[in-house]
Amino acid sequence: MEKPSRGKDTTCYKVVLTGGPCGGKTTGQARLSTFFENMGWKVFRVPETASVLLSGGIKFSDLSEEEAVRFQENLLKTMIQIENTFFELGRSCKRNCLIICDRGAMDASAFITKEKWEDIMKTNHWNNVELRDNRYNQIIHMVSAAKGAEEFYSIEDHSCRSEGVELARELDSNAAASWVGHPYFDVIDNSTDFEGKIRRMIGSICHKIGIDTGDRLLKNSRKVKFLVRAPLPDDSVFPPFQDFEVIHNYLQSNSPNQVRLRKRGQKGHYSYIHTVRRQNQPGGQVIEVKTQITHRDYINLLTQKDNSHFTIYKKRRCFIYNNQYFQLDIYEQPSHPRCRDLILLETYSALDETNLKETLPGFLNIEKEVTGNPDYSMYNLSLREDWKTSKKFWAYAPAPKIRDRRYEGDGLSNGFDCKKSLKMNGHDVKGKECNGKA
Numbered sequence: 001m002e003k004p005s006r007g008k009d010t011t012c013y014k015v016v017l018t019g020g021p022c023g024g025k026t027t028g029q030a031r032l033s034t035f036f037e038n039m040g041w042k043v044f045r046v047p048e049t050a051s052v053l054l055s056g057g058i059k060f061s062d063l064s065e066e067e068a069v070r071f072q073e074n075l076l077k078t079m080i081q082i083e084n085t086f087f088e089l090g091r092s093c094k095r096n097c098l099i100i101c102d103r104g105a106m107d108a109s110a111f112i113t114k115e116k117w118e119d120i121m122k123t124n125h126w127n128n129v130e131l132r133d134n135r136y137n138q139i140i141h142m143v144s145a146a147k148g149a150e151e152f153y154s155i156e157d158h159s160c161r162s163e164g165v166e167l168a169r170e171l172d173s174n175a176a177a178s179w180v181g182h183p184y185f186d187v188i189d190n191s192t193d194f195e196g197k198i199r200r201m202i203g204s205i206c207h208k209i210g211i212d213t214g215d216r217l218l219k220n221s222r223k224v225k226f227l228v229r230a231p232l233p234d235d236s237v238f239p240p241f242q243d244f245e246v247i248h249n250y251l252q253s254n255s256p257n258q259v260r261l262r263k264r265g266q267k268g269h270y271s272y273i274h275t276v277r278r279q280n281q282p283g284g285q286v287i288e289v290k291t292q293i294t295h296r297d298y299i300n301l302l303t304q305k306d307n308s309h310f311t312i313y314k315k316r317r318c319f320i321y322n323n324q325y326f327q328l329d330i331y332e333q334p335s336h337p338r339c340r341d342l343i344l345l346e347t348y349s350a351l352d353e354t355n356l357k358e359t360l361p362g363f364l365n366i367e368k369e370v371t372g373n374p375d376y377s378m379y380n381l382s383l384r385e386d387w388k389t390s391k392k393f394w395a396y397a398p399a400p401k402i403r404d405r406r407y408e409g410d411g412l413s414n415g416f417d418c419k420k421s422l423k424m425n426g427h428d429v430k431g432k433e434c435n436g437k438a
Helices: 025-038 049-054 065-092 105-111 114-123 128-134 165-179 194-209 295-302 353-359
Strands: 011-019 042-046 097-102 138-142 185-188 222-228 241-251 258-266 269-281 285-293 312-321 324-332 343-349 366-369 402-406
Touching: 011 025, 011 065, 011 165, 011 194, 025 042, 025 097, 025 138, 025 194, 025 241, 025 269, 025 285, 042 065, 049 065, 065 097, 065 105, 065 114, 105 114, 105 128, 105 165, 138 165, 138 194, 185 194, 258 295, 269 295, 285 295
Parallel strands: 011 097, 011 138, 042 097, 138 185, 285 402
Antiparallel strands: 222 343, 222 366, 241 258, 241 312, 258 269, 269 285, 312 324, 324 343
16 A cells, blocks of 8 residues: 655645445544644545536436446546545645545446446556555545434435435445455444544544544543633643634524534635534434535525624634643634633543543633533624523533534535525535434
8 A cells, every 4th residue: 555645744644435325424524624634734625526527417317338337437537637636735735634535436336347347447557456555545434324323314305315225235335345455444334323433433544644632532532611711821831733713603593403604724724614503302412513615605605694693703722732632712803792801622531520630731721611501602602682681592401412413415525506505594405414323
């Protein structure tokens, strides 16, 4: 296998996220991107070539057998060229770089016979070793919800998906089989809930690269939040850190759901996340569905801004201290006056309360833990109304169980049609949220 590309002091790591329908790839990409960006890495996301082409009106049911084979051949040529563009950028990047491919070259082999695939290889002077083993550093197969999490499998509202459960299982098996033989091939099954599935995926990549994640990705890890008293110490007191500009806007939505947009970046370069937070789910769960979107989609969605909320501006400082990963959110103006001088520290930890306190940054003046306290909910903090009279104030139980789940859509970088794909109340997204028990 090709080693991760390296400059003098940098690494370029190429990973493929593949799997059957409704397996968690889209949220996996968003979570993986955020995780590595917080560590100061540059992250490139290669779009799924099949979705790009199929969105142009191609339907497999309309193609003859020969046309289908030629389509797969041209799809593969297009994929290789798109990937090569990102790989070249990765090699020249002056920072550590993660390149996430939404499916890879071998996925095309899952849709045609072995004989036809070999014909394509011969015609184009390709071979499986180069396309499978040497092209990518690691393959992650996200198993379809149709295998072990059937109650969460859905094709509703997905314009490019029509597979029933049995077909989804078959496609999942075929996709996995196409990558067998790669030296670093991880199958992330549905043996845990979806949050656990995502953490196992991120952890497997960190393990292969050699990144120590501490206990952030352990199964029993939980999110905790602390109130920090201003002013902050001088930057020189902090361990090495990365600062990000973060802007949150809440959108119009049907109560009790919350829908928000996040713009996050450094030095004029941004990523965009659309999040639906679903309250009052079975078992008392709070479910967050996150989708990576384009700048164009972000601008379109901003027209649905909820004017009962202020825009939230933050500086987010990310750093590692005592082998624990921290995010320090420093609220900035213009925001509601209640956010003035507000600083919140967040981390994920599996430690008990006593041991966790011993790992907290001693150079910060931490007043108290506020995990689950509605006074420090970003949704409540952004409300224009007075909390005492507002009917929108959300008083939730302490430490709600939040599971990030995902839309299996093509919104990552294909520029999905927001007017059709996102009905702003909820949001009916191209790619129905499917997985919850992963």
